[in-house]
Amino acid sequence: MPSAAPTGRYDFVVVANRLPVDASVDDDGNVSWTRSPGGLVTAMAPVMAAADGAWVGWGGAPDQEVEPFEVDGTELVPVMLTAEDLEKFYEGFSNDTLWPLYHDVISPPTFHRTWWEAYQRVNRRFAQAAADQAAEGATVWVHDYQLQLVPKMLRELRPDVRIGYFHHIPWPPLELFLQLPWRKQVVEGLLGADLVGFQRAGDASNFVRAVRRLTELTTRGQVITLSKNGRTERHVRAAAFPISIDSGTFDELARTPEVQKRAKEIRHELGDPDVLLLGVDRLDYTKGIRHRIKAYGELLHDGRLSTISTTLVQVASPSRENVDAYAQLRDDVEQLVGRINGDYGQVGHAPVQYLHQSFPMEEMAALYLAADVMLVTALRDGMNLVAKEYVAARSDDQGALVLSEFTGAADELTGAVLVNPHDIDGMKDAITYAVHMDPRESRKRMRRLRRRVLGHDVNAWSQEFLAVLTAVPRRDTHV
Ligand code: G6P
Secondary structure (H helix, E strand, O other), X not given: XXXXXXXXXXXXXXXXXXXXXXXXXXXXXXXXXXXXXXXXXXXXXXXXXXXXXXXXXXOOOOOOOOOOEEEOOEEEEXXXXXXXXXXXHHHHHHHHHHHHHHOOOOOOOOOOHHHHHHHHXXXXXXXXXXXXXXXXXEEEEEEOHHHOOHHHHHHHHOOOOEXXXXXXXXXXXXXXXXXXXXXXXXXXXXXXXXXXXXXXXXHHHHHHHHHHHHOOOEEEOOXXXXXXXXXXXXXXXXXXXXXXXXXXXXXXXXXXXXXXXXXXXXXXXXXXOXXXXXXXXXXXXXXXXXXXXXXXXXXXXXXXXXXXXXXXXXXXXXXXXXXXXXXXXXXXXXXXXXXXXXXXXXXXXXOEEEEOOOOOHHHHHHHHHHOOEEEXXXXXXXXOHHHHHHHHHOOOOOOEEEEEOOEOHHHHOOOOEEEOOOOHHHHHHHHHHHHOOOHHXXXXXXXXXXXXXXXXXXXXXXXXXXXXXXXXOOOOOOO
């Protein structure tokens, strides 16, 4: 089938809900953009530099019509979202339907037909923008649950391009996924890709089960065959590609004298506690923040941790504040923190230092270095990059990681102390164990963790994904 659409000029196109930049507005109202920190941006940078690359995404504010612009050699192509799209597509369908459904319905998902309409409308807009930018035979990499319909829509517009999709969050068990009224359309949307990547092997098999249940297609292992009139048309591969971080840069940053000095300062400012525990999360109900703080409060109550010489620093960065479940979570967490500090604090010492803020990478690295034990207790998490950042920062081979078995990271980070965050007693034991761990054991565990995290960085991740994707034979659209 000939491609009727005029082609764009980019050989490599990333499509993600957000553009990889943050806008800042000066006193005169001029907008300037700086590269946002973050895994995906770092992973794509070398690929963007090598190929002629464009990134299609939303600028982060509603009703902004911005022309494409260039940052660090990458063409950024803003997609406009109206205030209504923001409410129905972003806060609604993406973050109040799909997000809770895909995270084990920890919070009940809401199903609204008007949200679904907005999801289709906005996905079509992203697909069209990608189609306009991609050169003949280009590679297009679509990211995450906000854009699951884009692969099919894009293939219809541009059958000549290779399409990869990576799902950054969990893919739920079939029994939960089947609740979605538009489950078949979502699965068909993803099958527009040549390669569908997941964090864990279990996510990929959950997806293949959904394909088997909801379509008539043939599957063999993790390969799905699409046919037309009895003839094989193409194959879709589903596979795991666990994402990582820019481990080397993080490791180097944590070795700088400034960060090392700041780590000492942090401990000092906290009153030089004997034990410093750390939690770092987006303020999200999937992260198990309440479970963690409850366990900590009980340890103080039981006298298993000293109320005067222990501190838990909990960084909770603001997130999705217009979604009710997030506003409710904030109230719950803040009430719990207030109660613990009220019950066990003293003049000049609060057992929980709660920070509802985001911090630059340097400060995060210093916090990781300062902490004796890192607590990652998510109830469900696609990967959890905070766990990997903590490990990358610990070139001193010290510190201990308490890690939920319900994170993707738990499949890889076997040197961590694994916990079931629903089991408060088990978590209390694990925290106590990590706090009192023999230094020889913690060094051994940390070395093992570091081998994994430094040996498999985000660059390796994107290379592996793209190697499989580009091995897909290019379809000759002119025959
Ligand atoms: C998760 C998702 C991302 C998302 C990020 C921040 O990591 O997988 O797709 O961008 O959270 O959430 P936000 O709603 O602020 O984009």
